[in-house]
Amino acid sequence: MDFTFEDQQLAFRDAIHKFLMVEAAPEMLREIWETTRTGRSAELRAKLADQGLTALSVPEAFGGIGLGDLDWVLVHQELGYFAIPDSLTDSAYLAVYLLNHLPADVTLKREWLPRIASGNARIAIGHPVNPLVADAELADLLLLWHNDEIHALTRDQVQCTFNASVDLSRRLYKLKWTPSSATRICPARQGRALWSELLDRAALAASAQLLGLAQRMLDLGVDHAAQRKQFGKPVGSFQAVKHHFADVAVKVEFAEPVIHRAAYAVAEDDPRQALYVSHAKLAAGEAARLAARKSIQAHGAMGYTWEADLQMYMKRAWALDSAWGDAKFHKSRIDRAILASDALLGPGASFSTSN
């Protein structure tokens, strides 16, 4: 039993944090938000690729680094903390999972995995839990659900209608497309399990980003409260304000291990993976929503402006909270697992007892 990450994993996380601190300042986010049509920056993508992020879970045989879900969960916390506006998760984590688990003879896999690893492919994922598909317009390839089958389409095979999100770093599209035997790359028989695994990974990635966002909103609020003076003192010295932040810190502190256990369960194919992921999504969503509420409160009127950086992180949190399964979806999964007559509950039931 060891609930800590390897030093190497933490060192990689720290390196990514330092890199994004420099490369993903709020001014840069704002520029991408406000000026680009696609909401994506080729320059930022190239930098992410240089750090190895696009290659993270691509197998070494396809030009990648071959790391796993536990490495990704730490990276996703950082991507959340810096509210990175990129389709990195969909391309380099989720699409890689699907492609990698396709039968060996699928040529698509040999073609796209190396391209993803080198940072030269954007891939959009269409799953029925999300009514819209993120980043469809700029996608080089779309992997779409149809009755549990997996279909692969190029951009010219789909019609995209843009739907604006409150989070301008998200680019959402309604798709029109026609499934055919030519677009189908995996039958429902195998596709069902792959989509289910993909959904858990996507919800886990959203959870980790929400947790990173919660931490960022807490930090922004604390910084503001330490600077801003009223009644001759920093507002952060008043107990009412302090206690808002303490409540957020408590939520973050107790959400993080829940998310890390979910990542471990996904990595190890634990039979309770779906339950643990849903718990992670709810815990992270709760922390992020509370962080948004308390941070805007501490910002005062400034928090309600377009000018304050806080808005970008809040809006991303509000959007991700309902992406890849909203609270209704995840609560119902927990409900089924916990209220089942044979549910394993109580002391000693938090981890597998085998070794």
Next chain:
Amino acid sequence: MRLEYTERQNKFREEIRGWLATHVPKQPLTSFDTEAGFAAHRDWEAKLFEGRWSAVTWPKQYGGRGCDLIEWLIFEEEYWRANAPLRVNQNGVFLLAPTLMEYGTDEQKARFLPRMASGQDIWAQGWSEPGAGSDMAAIRSKAVRNGDHYVINGQKTWSTRAVWADWLFGMFRTDPESSRHHGLTFILMPLNLPGITIRPIKQLNGLPGFAEIFFDDVRVPVENRLGDEGAGWSVAMATAGFERGLMLRSPARFQQTARNLVDLYRRHRDVADADPGIREAVLKSWMDAEAYTLATYRTASRLGKGAKIGAEASTNKIFWSELDLLMHETALRILGPLGELMPEAPDAGDAAHWLDGFLFAQAGPIYAGTNEIQRNIIAERMLGLPRS
């Protein structure tokens, strides 16, 4: 990261599970806040000690097993799972002992620890005073050095289980010129010394779980001092600060309550679902008990690798005390009009222990540093906000 138990850990679990299965009293013991219940719980401590289960994290020489914190968590899981009696000596075993191990002389350890482990000495705490609650540095009770003795005068209050306890540990002002957290000294004393008067205080449930302690020229030998004279504050604060936070309320306790709550909900589902908020609160209880468990395993793993834990320990107290309230409030919502029945009421059924837990849960956000004090600590020491 490796979230599976080792073969050795599984064996340890089996061993304690087996021992508890044959030794835990079939009938629950009477509350240790009664004279007879206190004696029965003391006997249980002796029985635990015979099996070498009363202080598993202690070194073997003092009656422990030298367990690490993961093994301690496993022990606690089995203990709560077995519905074993509450620990009447937890003030000693979990709170004073780590301090004694760090600051005590070899003589003091040999003198106090084995008798503590076997339940021969049950310990009470003497921190709060009428004028020193949340503001503990306002302690005024005095210990004046007179040759090889301290002469103690003053008053302590809210001293849990002091009505029948044998010994007291607490802080006293040894430097009359000092103020705040300077000039305080950590002193141990038997509660039967001349000049000590103990006045029971009834708690919310009507039992005398607290006491006020009055000191009138009480003479305590200097060798009963723990740590240096005047160093009481740092002895009390610095020592194993986290381990106390961890051991004060083990996660197994809340997991057991969460499981009981799920069972209660399942049995009463036909009526409980009339209030749509109940099911959500039941699921939330499971989630938060689980989160507290995971966070504790993470902390135990970090400590096992030599990490030091700081102000984030204050988050624990807030989290479990609010969880405990949520679970008991939810149980009473399910029980509805039966919820108010006292344990002895003939028709109380399984309502009784929920009411007892509900009353006790009211204390959680108050004792061991109120949750407001914990929030101040988090804001100032963890988040770096300016002091008011």
